[in-house]
Amino acid sequence: MNDGQVPKGYVLLANEKENLSFDSVKSLAQRLHFHTISEENLPSDSLPKLVLENNQWRVFTHDRKSTVGVDFFLPSFYARLSRQGFEKENVVRAVKGRNKATLPLFVLDATAGFGHDGFLLANAGCQLTMVEKNPLLAFLLAQAIHRVADSDDVIAEVASRIVFYEGDSVDIMKSWQGRRPDVVYLDPMYNTAEQEPKRGLKKTAAVKKNMAFLQQIAAHNSTAEDQRLFEAAVKIAGSKVVIKRAPGAEHLALQTPASSIEGKSARFDIYPL
Numbered sequence: 001m002n003d004g005q006v007p008k009g010y011v012l013l014a015n016e017k018e019n020l021s022f023d024s025v026k027s028l029a030q031r032l033h034f035h036t037i038s039e040e041n042l043p044s045d046s047l048p049k050l051v052l053e054n055n056q057w058r059v060f061t062h063d064r065k066s067t068v069g070v071d072f073f074l075p076s077f078y079a080r081l082s083r084q085g086f087e088k089e090n091v092v093r094a095v096k097g098r099n100k101a102t103l104p105l106f107v108l109d110a111t112a113g114f115g116h117d118g119f120l121l122a123n124a125g126c127q128l129t130m131v132e133k134n135p136l137l138a139f140l141l142a143q144a145i146h147r148v149a150d151s152d153d154v155i156a157e158v159a160s161r162i163v164f165y166e167g168d169s170v171d172i173m174k175s176w177q178g179r180r181p182d183v184v185y186l187d188p189m190y191n192t193a194e195q196e197p198k199r200g201l202k203k204t205a206a207v208k209k210n211m212a213f214l215q216q217i218a219a220h221n222s223t224a225e226d227q228r229l230f231e232a233a234v235k236i237a238g239s240k241v242v243i244k245r246a247p248g249a250e251h252l253a254l255q256t257p258a259s260s261i262e263g264k265s266a267r268f269d270i271y272p273l
């Protein structure tokens with residue numbers, strides 16, 4: 001896995017046999033030019049380091065004390081999936097609207113990130129295709145979805161409604177074949193760390209940690225990229241595009257929505273087609 005190139009990150013070997021038996025992490029390491037390394041040789045730089053903790057790959061960038069991963073079983077997130085509250089989530093209200101169709105709404109979450117919004121939508125009965133372009137985040141997210149799908153927990157059924165792809169959703173939308181999504185959901189990142197807390201999440205320690213991690217590993221979109229996302233979404237969506245923004249933030253690609261659902265920490269702009 002050490003390819004002679006300057007490493008862009010590391011895979012931490014706790015137990016060589018165990019770590020190397022994961023084909024997906026091997027192929028990720030090759031693609032990203034991550035080097036395998038043992039604990040005693042671990043550099044204290046800020047490059048991402050993948051480590052296996054309780055059978056899940058997580059990442060840390062500086063010290064081992066705080067790792068970041070994707071885990072839908074985390075109690076704070078799992079609680080949001082409970083039957084009583086889930087239809088009241090603003091993301092669900094914005095995407096489902098008054099849809100009374102008997103067929104499950106087909107939603108493309110074109111900026112999947114940590115997969116939280118997408119998972120909430122799948123939990124509310126939507127059929128989800130999620131796309132994430134950052135390979136490291138895509139790896140963590142795919143792992144989290146598989147973990148749920150392979151579990152005997154009630155939420156395994158939620159994971160069965162999710163199809164996940166790593167890639168650029170603009171390219172995927174442009175070459176789309178088959179049934180078009182009813183709704184395209186977008187939640188691109190703000191372009192500076194200072195603006196990112198405005199994106200619409202409560203600033204708990206875990207959320208701050210995830211945001212800082214995102215800022216470190218995922219490049220923010222330029223205005224032109226946001227424009228491309230918006231245009232591709234409008235072309236492919238069957239009934240609407242929904243965009244998550246911060247309260248008071250400018251509209252994505254400066255497009256005025258028909259309506260918005262305003263929450264304390266996020267605004268959902270709705271573009272019916």
Ligand SMILES: C[S@@+](CC[C@H](N)C(=O)[O-])C[C@H]1O[C@@H](n2cnc3c(N)ncnc32)[C@H](O)[C@@H]1O
Pocket residue numbers: 110111112113114115116117118131132133134137167168169170187188189190199214218219221229
């Ligand atoms: C703010 S996060 C999304 C958070 C997500 N809504 C959640 O609930 O966890 C934005 C993500 O969009 C991804 N992204 C931005 N443009 C993209 C594109 N064109 N295709 C796929 N992913 C994209 C970024 O890599 C980043 O991980």
